[in-house]
Amino acid sequence: MTGVPGAPPRARGHRPPAGDPVVDRALALLSAFDSNRPYLTLSELSRRTGIPASSALRLAGRLLEWGALERGADGRFSIGLRLWEVASLSPRSHGLRQVALPFMGDLEEVTRQHVLLAVREGEEAVMVERLSSHGAVPALYRAGGRLPLHSTGVGLVLLAFAEPGFQEEVLAQPLMHQPENVPVSPAALRRTLAEIRRDGLSTLRRAAPGPIVSVAAPVHDAQGTVVAALSVVVPAENAEPRLLGPAVRTAARGISRGLGAWRAPATP
Amino acid sequence: MTGVPGAPPRARGHRPPAGDPVVDRALALLSAFDSNRPYLTLSELSRRTGIPASSALRLAGRLLEWGALERGADGRFSIGLRLWEVASLSPRSHGLRQVALPFMGDLEEVTRQHVLLAVREGEEAVMVERLSSHGAVPALYRAGGRLPLHSTGVGLVLLAFAEPGFQEEVLAQPLMHQPENVPVSPAALRRTLAEIRRDGLSTLRRAAPGPIVSVAAPVHDAQGTVVAALSVVVPAENAEPRLLGPAVRTAARGISRGLGAWRAPATP
Numbered sequence: 001m002t003g004v005p006g007a008p009p010r011a012r013g014h015r016p017p018a019g020d021p022v023v024d025r026a027l028a029l030l031s032a033f034d035s036n037r038p039y040l041t042l043s044e045l046s047r048r049t050g051i052p053a054s055s056a057l058r059l060a061g062r063l064l065e066w067g068a069l070e071r072g073a074d075g076r077f078s079i080g081l082r083l084w085e086v087a088s089l090s091p092r093s094h095g096l097r098q099v100a101l102p103f104m105g106d107l108e109e110v111t112r113q114h115v116l117l118a119v120r121e122g123e124e125a126v127m128v129e130r131l132s133s134h135g136a137v138p139a140l141y142r143a144g145g146r147l148p149l150h151s152t153g154v155g156l157v158l159l160a161f162a163e164p165g166f167q168e169e170v171l172a173q174p175l176m177h178q179p180e181n182v183p184v185s186p187a188a189l190r191r192t193l194a195e196i197r198r199d200g201l202s203t204l205r206r207a208a209p210g211p212i213v214s215v216a217a218p219v220h221d222a223q224g225t226v227v228a229a230l231s232v233v234v235p236a237e238n239a240e241p242r243l244l245g246p247a248v249r250t251a252a253r254g255i256s257r258g259l260g261a262w263r264a265p266a267t268p
Numbered sequence: 269m270t271g272v273p274g275a276p277p278r279a280r281g282h283r284p285p286a287g288d289p290v291v292d293r294a295l296a297l298l299s300a301f302d303s304n305r306p307y308l309t310l311s312e313l314s315r316r317t318g319i320p321a322s323s324a325l326r327l328a329g330r331l332l333e334w335g336a337l338e339r340g341a342d343g344r345f346s347i348g349l350r351l352w353e354v355a356s357l358s359p360r361s362h363g364l365r366q367v368a369l370p371f372m373g374d375l376e377e378v379t380r381q382h383v384l385l386a387v388r389e390g391e392e393a394v395m396v397e398r399l400s401s402h403g404a405v406p407a408l409y410r411a412g413g414r415l416p417l418h419s420t421g422v423g424l425v426l427l428a429f430a431e432p433g434f435q436e437e438v439l440a441q442p443l444m445h446q447p448e449n450v451p452v453s454p455a456a457l458r459r460t461l462a463e464i465r466r467d468g469l470s471t472l473r474r475a476a477p478g479p480i481v482s483v484a485a486p487v488h489d490a491q492g493t494v495v496a497a498l499s500v501v502v503p504a505e506n507a508e509p510r511l512l513g514p515a516v517r518t519a520a521r522g523i524s525r526g527l528g529a530w531r532a533p534a535t536p
Binding site: 023024026033059062070082083084085086090094095097101105106108119126134142143144146 | 354
């Protein structure tokens with residue numbers, strides 16, 4: 001649930017801060033936390049950022065005062081609620097979530113499994129929301145976490161509707177299916193992306209951590225641009241992707257409409 | 269939905285940055301955004317923070333590069349998705365939400381209105397999640413936003429279970445019911461808090477923006493401390509708080525159990 005086994009360690013938080021201005025150092029402290037390490041001691045912060053402990057303590061003091069960090073009774077630091085408050089104003093997470101949540105709730109009620117919403121951020125997808133029923137199959141990714149574009153349902157949709165130049169860049173790289181770590185055939189991926197564009201739907205089967213099927217559809221904004229992807233993830237056993245497709249597409253259209261897509265031009 | 273009418277303007281983002289170190293200035297830029305103004309031009313950023321435009325542009329450049337800010341085609345800045353990714357590691361928002369969401373989904377399915385989850389932050393509550401059905405009554409507060417402790421269901425629960433010293437501080441202040449702007453009687457509030465502690469439940473009726481009833485219950489952590497409050501908000505018409513109470517308390521206990529409350533000591 002906290003990352004892809006075998007994925008390379010994330011670079012952020014580990015770059016040398018030498019010569020970086022003080023703002024970059026403060027941001028490096030924030031980057032030192034990840035889902036495996038939501039609590040860090042001062043010496044861990046210093047080690048993970050390369051910032052000397054005395055400087056780290058002084059900078060952390062400013063971040064604590066503002067509320068970007070919090071410090072527990074045991075002296076360990078964590079990301080502060082105030083930072084989350086401010087960050088919740090991010091249009092690409094909060095604005096989208098507000099529109100999407102009721103539709104995601106409908107889908108979750110019907111499927112009783114996972115419902116995911118993701119946006120593209122560089123060469124990965126970021127999951128901005130996940131609704132999961134009690135007893136849903138084990139999930140590989142968490143809200144706030146990153147997913148590979150080429151081996152997740154939402155990622156494939158985001159890739160299929162990205163600019164052609166960007167798609168070519170991705171296709172030119174050596175890609176491995178995650179988490180199975182099997183090489184991806186660029187020709188097969190190209191065909192898959194074309195099918196997704198034709199059908200407005202992606203159906204992906206994955207063997208690990210358990211056999212699951214992901215059915216994903218694009219979400220459009222008022223300009224018709226694909227800004228997000230919505231999916232349901234259900235156990236492969238008894239899954240009927242042909243029945244799930246219309247449900248996912250309908251919910252994705254509902255979110256798109258909420259974002260202003262397909263609206264008749266306003267007549268003032 | 270974006271704030272309390274008549275509430276005093278928020279201080280954050282408006283404090284003079286004179287003499288502040290550079291980190292404080294960078295944080296002031298982030299604080300300049302609020303739910304009414306998720307997009308700001310450079311001159312608005314400069315005006316709202318008191319930071320000269322040239323310095324604001326330089327600092328914003330560092331924040332853009334890291335992803336704490338994003339900039340649209342129209343040149344306006346907004347909070348970046350990367351900041352939200354990091355902020356989602358805040359244990360008091362994300363950790364709690366992960367445990368709470370399935371239980372909140374159950375409650376929403378039963379009530380078909382709003383389900384709220386809030387934590388205390390200083391003298392206010394912060395809503396860490398809200399699930400709202402299609403067609404739910406108009407909501408006054410949003411996820412990521414702040415609520416007054418003394419005039420919301422979740423706020424009253426958080427206040428009732430706060431340290432007595434903190435309660436006395438709050439009771440000593442002149443308080444107004446929001447959004448009606450009616451003075452609160454300290455004696456009546458004291459009685460209400462005692463009842464909430466006795467019943468493990470708060471039932472609050474509010475006239476605006478529409479007549480609603482809020483039924484709220486405490487969420488405990490593994491140490492038995494009240495760390496959050498859960499509520500349903502339904503239209504007053506046809507509301508049956510006596511029937512909603514057990515549902516809200518049951519869901520709140522489920523979340524508490526998920527956080528480790530009432531667990532039998534592990535026998536290794």
